[in-house]
Amino acid sequence: MEGCILLVLGIGLLHTASAVTHSLKYFYTASSEVPNFPEFVVVGMVDDVQMVHYDSNSQRAVPKQDWMNKRTDTQYWERETGNFLGSQQTFKIDINTLKQRFNQSGGVHTWMRMYGCEWDEDTRVTEGFDQFGYDGEDFVAFDLKTKTWIAPTPQAVITKHKWDRNMGFNENMNNYLTQTCIDWLKKYLDYGKSTLMRTVPPLVSLLQKTPSSPVTCHATGFYPSGVMVFWQKDGQEQHEDMENGETLHNIDGTFQKSVHLTVTPDKWKNNKYQCVVQVTGIKEDFIKVLTESEIQTNWGKTNRGANDPNTTGSALIIGVVVALLAVVAVVVGVVIWKKKSKKGFLPTSTSDTDSDNSGKGVQKT
Structure with missing residues (x-):
């Protein structure tokens, strides 16, 4: 199971490092029968730097960077904790549903979600993505162009049809990935600019x-x-x-x-x-x-x-x-990313993961 869990020119051409692309990503992982590992873990990362952590053992969202602790208040962390706790309950139901759908009784299983956005500092192009995986394989992913869900496996078709019918949720999801997420990404970059915007030579x-x-x-x-x-x-x-x-x-x-x-x-x-x-x-x-x-x-x-x-x-x-260790914490090395482009930026005044306003909550499978 550890293996499963541990499962990015010539002359005349200008050869330079890629432009600065900033990202905000969240990883949710529910698991069953994994020894010494919480049943549910959430990791939030800005530019691949972990800034938020939650797990089912502590049932508390906590900052992982000093700049997050300094720039946020108690209400922020209470909201984050409440939202993650709700997702934990949904994911626990989901993993039992999926075991039945795949005709599985017991054993080790994982149900994962990876979502977030990216922003190119130079071109201003943005991207958003939301994808779920079961036991290390793609299960269902959101298509920003059609505002519908893609089901790569037969077992996911039921979930696709169910989620496609919730057009209001999908519209809110689209708004979150293309607008709200970018807004919060820029906020977090400002919070941690002394760390996240620095340059260090090799x-x-x-x-x-x-x-x-x-x-x-x-x-x-x-x-x-x-x-x-x-x-x-x-x-x-x-x-x-x-x-x-x-x-x-x-x-x-x-x-x-x-x-x-x-x-x-x-x-x-x-x-x-x-x-x-x-x-x-x-x-x-x-x-x-x-x-x-x-x-x-x-x-x-x-x-x-x-x-x-x-x-x-x-x-x-x-x-x-x-x-x-980072891969173990988020259990995302086995998930293939499918990212679609979409521009947009709107201000927001609530918690990044506040499902009542952000539009990126979770649905049951």
Whole structure:
């Protein structure tokens, strides 16, 4: 079950990190018969930074960032707690309904919801999404264009027809995803701007386990998460013999990413290979030229410090562990996102998750 739970150019082209895209995402997870794991968990994230947490054990919504605690009041958290408690009750009913629908009696099962919005700071383009998954597979998703639900499995058709008939709810859902959610995203960005809007340059290291292993370009400690890491050979970007790693969280809230290059010593000694790192919001490129003195190895190297392989390896392990813990907390690694675009922004004066006003509450399956 842990596996299930743990289940994003050449010369002449301008090669830069992607534009700053901000996001507000909520993840609801109901589970059954999972040892040492709450039956219901809610995680709220702004730009992939957790700012709200709720679980069925504590039955309290709590801030996970100082700036959320400072900029919100007691009423805000009481509303959040009430809304999450209502969702917890609905999700508990849902998971029993779905087990019957899939002809399942007992065992470990998960019922998940992922919803939220994104806003491109440069183009002002917005996107909204709302998707449910059962046991790690897509179950039903909201289509912003038609304001109806998409059912990818036969067992979801009943839910689709039921939810499609609730046109008022779907209209409110559309308004939330395209307007209210964007409004709250901008509010939260303002609340945490000293943290969320900062830029931190990367520490770049070249690592190699053995003389015959791929050379890894490891960039760590950067913020925000938007990054391009790529190898160049004699000024041209390499597309072959490359393996891109995922962008992972570090324990201090920054990010890391690795790109592996398979190349023989003869090739990199007779050609100019270099790793280029570009971070969103930072104009400077960070470059490491592949030379014998730059490679940090697990054999014969005694240089210690920021680029020490043991230090960097530890940071990598920590980042992986933190990333896995985050996935466990929200149980979303097994859900495929389906996002549709829609512009819009309107002010709101209530809690982000206040279903009476936001229009993004939950329905029974």
